[in-house]
Structures are given as structure tokens and as C-alpha cells.
Amino acid sequence: MQRIKFFAILLVVFSMVMFVSLQTPSAGSKEEAIAKAITDYLIEARGVMARNQSLINDASKGDKGYTPEFFEAQVVESLKAKGIDLKGANAGDPVGKALIDVNAAAKEVVADAQPVINEKGKGFKAFTPAIFGARTGDKFYKMTGIRLKQTSIKFRGDYNRPDEFEEAYLKKFEAAEWQKGKSIVEEAKLGGRNVVRSMTPLYIAKACLPCHGDPKGEIDISGRVKEGYKEGELRGAISTVVPIR
DSSP, rough: HHHHHHHHHHHHHHHHHHHHHSSSTTHHHHHHHHHOOOOOOOOHHHOOOOOOHHHTTTOOSSSOOOOOOHHHHHHHHHHTTTTOSSSOOOOOOOOOHHHHHHHHHHHHHHHHHHHHHHTTTTTSSOHHHHHHHHHHHHHHHHHHOOEEEEOOTOOOGGGGGOHHHHHHHHHHHHHSSSSTTTTTEEEEETEEEEEEEEEEEEEEEEEGHHHHSSTTTOTTTOOBBHHHTTTTEEEEEEEEEEEEO
8 A cells, every 4th residue: 555655656746747847948948949030030031131132222212211110011021921920029038039139130220221222323232131131140149149140151251251160060051961941959058158059051042143143253243253053052051149048
């Protein structure tokens, strides 16, 4: 009888432990969710920028109407397709807070660029998806301490230069055996802190081809050399570093 009672108590304790473990997020799970959310945001925001390059670079117009609010409305619609409700993001939730903050940073970047965007008589404004992404990542890092970065082996600016971790995965993404679109998430040590690092591959879209496509070696509108990419080829990745708190 005593043995039965002992095993009954043991079973209850075990069940309680299992319940708590199921209810408590594992270390880094919250940070992983943040990394995914801000990566999805930047990918869609870059897409909005790419689709509006002809408007931004239209020398015949002054006020383009490409305001932070106009930009945000398009990002909201793009994110809906991924099941992300930017407008419904909750600042009391860490993931929601990260989305609100990265959107605020992006809108500030667009606001800062208004004099350039609306300059009549000038074509190329040098306000590209890459420049937008770099500025957004910088503002977001200053706001939150979370790194959000675009990177590529064929980087065009030092702000996109990969570190050793990023370069290793960029090479893996290029390998034929890598599943296209597959991201990686790892817990790591960086600067003495526990962090979650993620890498999500970026592929060349049709809107990228005027600057990055054929003919290879030709000078594009920005004065850079075209890489000769084809639509669907790997361009680089979005890299995040989220401190574990």
C-alpha cells in the first residue's frame, strides 16, 4: 500500500513538473520569435522599397507622396500575407514591441529621406532597399540593442560585410543541398553575452534585376557594377542578433 502511495505521489510530482516545463518558454524561444518577426518585417519593407524605386527616382515629380504613412500602409498589407498583424501588435508582448519598434525605426528613416525623395529634377536618389535596410537596422539597434542586418558575400558596402558566422552560413545557403528558403537559428555567445542568432536567406526578385542583374559587369544607376544575378538566385541574408534576457 505504501509503495502504491509513493508511486502515486511521484506521478503527481512528475506531472506537475511536465506541466510547468510545457508552460514555460525554453531559453531563447522568445528571442527566436522576435528574430523571426523583425526579419519578416525587414524583408517585406525592403520589398515595398524595391517596388517604389521608379516613383522615388522620378525626376519629373516633386512631392511623390511617398510619406512614412504611405510606406507603412504598404508594409501592413504585405505583412498580412504572412499572417502578421502589424497594426494589432501589442507593446506589452516582447514580439509585438519589437515589431512596433522596427516599424517606428523604418518610418523615421523614410521621414528623414523626404527632402531627397521629393527633390525634383534629380533621378537616382540613392535611397535603395539596401540603404533603407541599413539605416533602419542602425536606428533599431540604438532603440533596442537588437541587431538587424542585411549581409552578402558580394556586399556593396562595409555595413553589409558578413562576420565569420554570417559568411559560413551564406556559403551553406549557396550549396545545392541547402533547402531553399530555410533559415537557421542558434544560441551563441557574442561579446560575453548569451544571444540568439538567426540567418534568413534573401533571393533576387524581379525588382532587384535593374541594379543586380544582367548584363554582368555593366554599371547600374547607382554607379555600381552589376553582379549578373538571375531572378530567384541567392543574394544574401537577413541576420539578427537578439540578446537573451
